[in-house]
Amino acid sequence: MKGNEASSTQRTGSVSIRSVAERAGVSIATVSRVLNTPDKVSATTADRVRAAIQDLEYRPNLFAKGLLTKRSRVIGVSLPDIHGEFYSELMFKLDERACELGYHLLVSSNAHRVNSGPENGFALDLVDGLIVMITERSGVELDLDGINRIDHPVVVIGIDEPGLDVETIVVDNVAGARKAVEHLVQATTPDRCYFVGAHRGNIDSESRLGAFCDVLKAHGHEPRADQIARREFSFDWGWDWAQSMLDEGKLEDTAVFAANDEIAIGIANAARDRGVEIPEQLRIVGFDDSQLCSLVRPKLSSVRMPVKEIGFAAIEAIIRRIEEPESAPRHARLAASFIPRQSSASPEEH
Amino acid sequence: MKGNEASSTQRTGSVSIRSVAERAGVSIATVSRVLNTPDKVSATTADRVRAAIQDLEYRPNLFAKGLLTKRSRVIGVSLPDIHGEFYSELMFKLDERACELGYHLLVSSNAHRVNSGPENGFALDLVDGLIVMITERSGVELDLDGINRIDHPVVVIGIDEPGLDVETIVVDNVAGARKAVEHLVQATTPDRCYFVGAHRGNIDSESRLGAFCDVLKAHGHEPRADQIARREFSFDWGWDWAQSMLDEGKLEDTAVFAANDEIAIGIANAARDRGVEIPEQLRIVGFDDSQLCSLVRPKLSSVRMPVKEIGFAAIEAIIRRIEEPESAPRHARLAASFIPRQSSASPEEH
DNA sequence: CTGAAAGCGCTTACAG
DNA sequence: CTGAAAGCGCTTACAG
Numbered sequence: 001m002k003g004n005e006a007s008s009t010q011r012t013g014s015v016s017i018r019s020v021a022e023r024a025g026v027s028i029a030t031v032s033r034v035l036n037t038p039d040k041v042s043a044t045t046a047d048r049v050r051a052a053i054q055d056l057e058y059r060p061n062l063f064a065k066g067l068l069t070k071r072s073r074v075i076g077v078s079l080p081d082i083h084g085e086f087y088s089e090l091m092f093k094l095d096e097r098a099c100e101l102g103y104h105l106l107v108s109s110n111a112h113r114v115n116s117g118p119e120n121g122f123a124l125d126l127v128d129g130l131i132v133m134i135t136e137r138s139g140v141e142l143d144l145d146g147i148n149r150i151d152h153p154v155v156v157i158g159i160d161e162p163g164l165d166v167e168t169i170v171v172d173n174v175a176g177a178r179k180a181v182e183h184l185v186q187a188t189t190p191d192r193c194y195f196v197g198a199h200r201g202n203i204d205s206e207s208r209l210g211a212f213c214d215v216l217k218a219h220g221h222e223p224r225a226d227q228i229a230r231r232e233f234s235f236d237w238g239w240d241w242a243q244s245m246l247d248e249g250k251l252e253d254t255a256v257f258a259a260n261d262e263i264a265i266g267i268a269n270a271a272r273d274r275g276v277e278i279p280e281q282l283r284i285v286g287f288d289d290s291q292l293c294s295l296v297r298p299k300l301s302s303v304r305m306p307v308k309e310i311g312f313a314a315i316e317a318i319i320r321r322i323e324e325p326e327s328a329p330r331h332a333r334l335a336a337s338f339i340p341r342q343s344s345a346s347p348e349e350h
Numbered sequence: 351m352k353g354n355e356a357s358s359t360q361r362t363g364s365v366s367i368r369s370v371a372e373r374a375g376v377s378i379a380t381v382s383r384v385l386n387t388p389d390k391v392s393a394t395t396a397d398r399v400r401a402a403i404q405d406l407e408y409r410p411n412l413f414a415k416g417l418l419t420k421r422s423r424v425i426g427v428s429l430p431d432i433h434g435e436f437y438s439e440l441m442f443k444l445d446e447r448a449c450e451l452g453y454h455l456l457v458s459s460n461a462h463r464v465n466s467g468p469e470n471g472f473a474l475d476l477v478d479g480l481i482v483m484i485t486e487r488s489g490v491e492l493d494l495d496g497i498n499r500i501d502h503p504v505v506v507i508g509i510d511e512p513g514l515d516v517e518t519i520v521v522d523n524v525a526g527a528r529k530a531v532e533h534l535v536q537a538t539t540p541d542r543c544y545f546v547g548a549h550r551g552n553i554d555s556e557s558r559l560g561a562f563c564d565v566l567k568a569h570g571h572e573p574r575a576d577q578i579a580r581r582e583f584s585f586d587w588g589w590d591w592a593q594s595m596l597d598e599g600k601l602e603d604t605a606v607f608a609a610n611d612e613i614a615i616g617i618a619n620a621a622r623d624r625g626v627e628i629p630e631q632l633r634i635v636g637f638d639d640s641q642l643c644s645l646v647r648p649k650l651s652s653v654r655m656p657v658k659e660i661g662f663a664a665i666e667a668i669i670r671r672i673e674e675p676e677s678a679p680r681h682a683r684l685a686a687s688f689i690p691r692q693s694s695a696s697p698e699e700h
Numbered sequence: 701c702t703g704a705a706a707g708c709g710c711t712t713a714c715a716g
Numbered sequence: 717c718t719g720a721a722a723g724c725g726c727t728t729a730c731a732g
Contacts, residue, residue, distance in 0.1 A: 414725035
């Protein structure tokens with residue numbers, strides 16, 4: 001019966017399927033069936049077993065279970081060393097959806113762990129599948145091989161190469177970025193537009209730059225080298241870049257497309273501290289549409305990354321791969337939309 | 351030999367300790383020893399076994415291993431539904447330290463999962479120990495019981511109650527908050543100081559409020575009800591609060607201690623949008639010392655949460671509990687330091 | 701230093 | 717519907 005004192009005070013750790021079987025007066029096979037295939041057990045027996053399970057606070061040993069079923073209901077998540085909002089939002093969405101579907105998340109933010117060789121006892125062998133986010137092109141040749149060789153279902157976020165024989169989810173940076181740059185070019189001539197991004201190896205930054213160049217060319221302007229600056233996704237980089245532009249007297253009456261919101265805000269702060277008015281003398285658009293955009297003044301125009309959609313899609317995808325390994329890998333492309341705000345308003349809107 | 355074609359193309363999933371033993375011409379016991387207790391194996395045998403392991407890309411089945419050793423080198427992390435920077439910084443630090451020590455992280459942001467009963471196949475049974483972060487007092491009575499009954503080593507972050515027989519790590523909110531309020535009271539009389547925080551159930555918010563009240567009392571002023579406002583940790587709440595204060599003409603010439611940076615920035619933005627100068631007419635201090643503090647203008651004074659220290663300490667603690675279960679649980683208290691910036695500068699500093 | 705054997709706690713055909 | 721038995725892939729005394 002419930003509430004048995006002897007059983008409720010003992011540590012649950014020592015309760016095995018055997019103890020449950022004894023208490024319920026059945027075999028361990030029947031206990032297992034009650035847990036896994038209750039249809040194959042008579043209702044009365046099942047009730048008796050369930051009562052025993054409750055009394056003893058029995059929980060199956062997942063190692064033993066995994067040894068047989070080769071399933072843990074754990075999904076591995078490998079993230080690059082990204083920072084802040086995007087990362088935490090993605091994690092929450094991944095966790096939320098995984099939880100709803102009865103899975104758990106094993107997380108590692110060290111991208112290098114993914115491709116680590118067999119030699120280091122990698123706990124990812126415990127997972128049923130792997131979600132890998134990639135943001136850097138460096139060493140991707142190696143990675144492609146490494147990813148294809150992972151002996152688990154894999155979903156890759158951030159890159160979709162022909163060589164990748166796994167499920168992929170990418171964001172259509174280009175379309176979103178195009179809209180942003182078109183917006184800038186409408187009120188600022190292409191020769192006075194600037195791109196400030198991360199380093200060359202960053203996939204997102206480079207594709208946003210590609211869109212920037214495309215639009216300028218479409219408007220009859222071949223981008224000059226000095227219209228393109230690269231370093232990193234940081235507030236400080238935006239600040240430094242703006243300072244040197246200000247020192248050269250080149251920042252006024254320009255428009256800047258920054259590869260993320262932090263860079264954009266660094267630029268905006270430097271400009272304001274030196275008396276350059278936004279958007280009157282300098283129009284700015286960021287990328288990511290982070291919460292920052294609405295916190296700063298003037299509010300920052302940006303391109304919205306569909307973070308929650310990525311998280312949702314990634315979980316759906318990996319679980320499909322896990323539960324239907326024979327299905328063909330799909331390749332999803334999510335849209336990024338331009339969100340105009342005060343920081344890039346054109347003269348007539350001021 | 352290395353590079354054997356047949357073996358390098360086969361799926362590693364099917365390679366068991368048996369295949370390695372056969373290839374190396376030894377028993378499976380010896381293979382196991384090479385992996386776990388190499389001292390007990392002769393050097394030449396060990397080399398032969400290692401070669402076989404490499405050739406076959408053998409990786410031990412962690413379920414089988416866990417079944418025997420009852421260890422997975424996975425640490426469970428249960429976080430409340432916190433947002434943004436604090437969360438991601440904490441996660442990164444946890445992961446970094448765990449990685450260095452050869453552990454992995456199983457993460458869940460749903461606090462309710464921790465106390466979930468035995469009935470739902472909780473993957474946390476795979477973990478060696480659990481780091482639980484608690485921020486809400488509601489239902490803690492239940493939780494204390496639940497936490498004490500978890501049959502794994504546990505480290506609790508955020509609360510340190512007599513009833514908790516586990517390792518705890520807390521931040522000394524009070525000392526940090528005191529310094530912040532003392533700073534405000536030096537240039538603004540206590541009757542014109544306000545506290546804007548989260549809801550009553552939030553542990554951090556309430557302890558910061560406690561410090562606020564203490565300091566006011568120490569300066570001979572009993573806080574009025576209207577000096578204390580509670581709702582949530584959000585930009586919008588700060589904004590709304592400031593709007594109603596402005597509507598009543600009460601915001602000017604006051605000082606505000608906000609329970610986090612977001613609230614503080616909401617207040618600052620509302621004030622600025624209505625022409626109230628900071629810090630001349632309104633002095634503000636936030637809490638957390640997030641990156642936002644340096645991004646906004648004027649820069650926001652804040653109290654620094656030792657996030658990295660918390661993460662580091664939590665991993666150290668849980669691993670100590672795991673590896674030395676008999677050692678007495680410790681109770682750590684980390685300091686929070688006041689970081690003055692422009693937003694709360696007193697008149698003589700302007 | 702090495703191997704044969706027992707056993708960790710489960711699941712799952714196979715009989716009944 | 718139920719049970720006895722085999723076996724998942726390891727580790728670890730126990731002999732030698």
